[in-house]
Amino acid sequence: MSMFETELKHYLQFIKLEKGLAENSSESYENDLKRYLKFVSRELKINSLSGITLQHIEKYLDELTELELAVSTIARNISSIRSFHEFAVVEQIAEANPAELIDLPKKAQKLPEVLNAVEVEAIIDAADRTTNAGIRDAAILETLYASGMRVSELTDLEMDRLFFEIGFIRVIGKGNKERLVPVGEIAQTAIEHYIETARKEFINKKLPGKSKNKLFLNQRGGPLTRMSVWNIVNKYAMKADIKKNVYPHIFRHSFATHLLEGGADLRAVQEMLGHTSILTTEIYTHVDRSLLHQIHKEFHPRA
Numbered sequence: 001m002s003m004f005e006t007e008l009k010h011y012l013q014f015i016k017l018e019k020g021l022a023e024n025s026s027e028s029y030e031n032d033l034k035r036y037l038k039f040v041s042r043e044l045k046i047n048s049l050s051g052i053t054l055q056h057i058e059k060y061l062d063e064l065t066e067l068e069l070a071v072s073t074i075a076r077n078i079s080s081i082r083s084f085h086e087f088a089v090v091e092q093i094a095e096a097n098p099a100e101l102i103d104l105p106k107k108a109q110k111l112p113e114v115l116n117a118v119e120v121e122a123i124i125d126a127a128d129r130t131t132n133a134g135i136r137d138a139a140i141l142e143t144l145y146a147s148g149m150r151v152s153e154l155t156d157l158e159m160d161r162l163f164f165e166i167g168f169i170r171v172i173g174k175g176n177k178e179r180l181v182p183v184g185e186i187a188q189t190a191i192e193h194y195i196e197t198a199r200k201e202f203i204n205k206k207l208p209g210k211s212k213n214k215l216f217l218n219q220r221g222g223p224l225t226r227m228s229v230w231n232i233v234n235k236y237a238m239k240a241d242i243k244k245n246v247y248p249h250i251f252r253h254s255f256a257t258h259l260l261e262g263g264a265d266l267r268a269v270q271e272m273l274g275h276t277s278i279l280t281t282e283i284y285t286h287v288d289r290s291l292l293h294q295i296h297k298e299f300h301p302r303a
Contacts (some may be wrong), residue, residue: 003047004037007216012089030078031263036060039266049085057081057099057110063266065105066275067256068112078102081180092241096293114254117301120145123233133219137232139187139194140216140224144248146187146302147171148205148255148273151226151248157215159195164188166262168291173274180289181272182296184303255300262299 011033016026040046044094046056055103060081082099089097089291115123124141143154153171161170167188168180183191195215202223204210214223226267229248239241244250252273259269271292 003041007031007038007049007088010091011084014087015083018241027263028076028082028261029080029259031300033084034263035083035260036077039063041186048089050096052085052094052098052103053081054098056101058105061108063105063109063125066139067260067266067269067273068111068253068255069108069260070164070257071104071111072259074108074111074256075104078104078128080213089235093220095238106119112250114257115242115246115250116254117258119131119240119242119244120254123236123242123246125250126239127147127235135194135198136216137236138201139190140229140232141236141251142187142302143169143183144251145255146184146300147181148252149181151229154248155214155216155224155226155229157236158213159215160213162215164192165237166289166290171274177274179271179274180292182293182303184296184300186302189297258301259295259299262301264295264299268295272296 008030012026013184015029040052040056042111044056044059046052061074062080064077076292082097082102085094085097085099088094089156124138124145127137127138127141135196135246140154143149143157144151148175149169151175156172157169161172162181163170164183166184169183171179171181173179182210199215199217202211202217202219202221207221209216210221216229217225217226218228233246233248233251254271256273259272259286260266268291
C-alpha cells in the first residue's frame with residue numbers, strides 16, 4: 001500500500017481539516033481506502049492513480065459484494081472511493097474521477113440486512129445458560145458469529161476438528177475444502193463449557209455411536225440438523241425482540257461486515273469465510289495463520 005501512501009495521507013489531512021469529519025468517520029474512510037489501494041496496487045498491479053479505471057473499481061466492489069456485506073458497508077466504501085478520487089482531480093494528481101459513475105453492484109442491492117454487534121449480543125444473551133439446551137444453544141450462537149461458518153459446516157463439525165490449544169476450528173466447506181478459522185476466546189469458552197456439561201448429558205447411553213462424534217447434538221443424542229439450528233436462531237431472536245428477519249446465515253454476513261468495518265484485511269476475511277477469489281494470486285491464497293488469529297482478535301467484536 002506504500003505506493004499510494006502520500007496521496008492517502010494528504011487526503012486524510014484534507015477530510016479532517018476541511019470537512020471536519022468526526023474521528024470515527026475519518027477512521028472508517030482510512031480503513032476503506034487503505035484496503036482499496038492495497039488491492040489496486042498489489043492485485044491489479046496499478047502504480048498511479050491516473051491508471052485506475054471504472055472497471056478496476058468495479059472489480060474491487062465485486063470482491064466486497066462476494067463477502068455478502070451489509071449494503072450500507074458497500075455504499076460507504078463507494079462513497080470513500082469516490083471522494084478520494086474527486087480529491088485527486090482537484091489536487092491535480094489525476095485528470096479524471098473513475099468512480100464518478102459508480103453504482104452499487106447489482107448483487108449488493110439484493111443483499112440482506114445484517115445484525116449490529118448489540119443485536120448479536122442480545123440474541124446470544126437470550127440463551128438460558130442454566131439448562132443443558134441453553135448451554136448448547138449459546139455455544140452454537142457464539143460459534144456462528146465467531147467463525148462466520150455456514151450452517152451445514154456447523155452441523156457437520158466433529159469433536160476432533162477443535163484445535164483449541166492454538167485457537168482454531170478446522171472447517172470443511174463446499175467441495176470438501178478445508179480451512180482453519182480462528183474462534184476467539186468467548187466462543188471457545190462457550191464450546192468447552194457445553195462439552196464439559198450438556199453434551200455429556202445428550203449422548204445416548206444405549207446407542208453411544210449415534211452421535212458419530214458430532215460436536216452439536218440434539219437431546220436424543222443424534223446430530224443436530226440444519227432445521228434445528230434455524231429454529232434455535234429464530235427462537236432467541238424472538239426472545240431478544242429483534243425485528244429483523246434473523247436466520248443462521250445472517251451471522252455470517254454480520255461476521256464479515258463487522259470485521260471489515262473494524263478495518264480487517266480483505267484477503268484475511270475471504271480466507272476465514274472460505275472464499276477463493278479469481279483475483280487471488282498465489283501469494284495471497286493462504287494468509288498466514290498467526291496473522292488470521294491476530295486479525296480476528298483485533299477486529300472481531302467478541303474476540
